[in-house]
Amino acid sequence: MRDSHRVEAERVLARAVEEEVRRAGAGDAGALLARGREALDGIAAAAAEEYAAYVAALDEAAAGEQSLGEAFRRGNTGASLFVTGVAAAAAVGADLAFGVDAGTAF
Structure with missing residues (x-):
């Protein structure tokens, strides 16, 4: 398991143990956390x-991710322009739906 994923899983486990101890009003948090970590290892x-x-x-x-700016810089403008156009049309449509003047919306 990646370190970042392990840290997140253990953080969630610790929160669950704290909640269980609080809810039950008693219990050994250390023992519950140790059992939870063993179970986490087994699940993994x-x-x-x-x-x-x-x-x-x-x-x-992650290897294929690129921002809109990177897409424009690399010349991949087709998809970028399409996404930008759709977003602009959605914004104009939302403005019109909320009663904004057509000239202002555009």
Whole structure:
């Protein structure tokens, strides 16, 4: 498991343990947290194949990400202009729907 994912999972686990101890009014938070970490390790081991596919998809998505500015700089203007046009049309439509003057909306 990636360190960032492990940290997030343990943070959620700690919050769940704190809530359970608070709700029950008693209990050993340390023991519950230790049991939760053991269970987390077991879950991670059982789902190793699925997690590997998830991480690969994340890496692939991150490799293909580019901002609108990067798309314009690289000359990939077709999709960027389309997205910009749709967003502008949606903004004008929203303005008109809220009763803004057509000249102002455009």
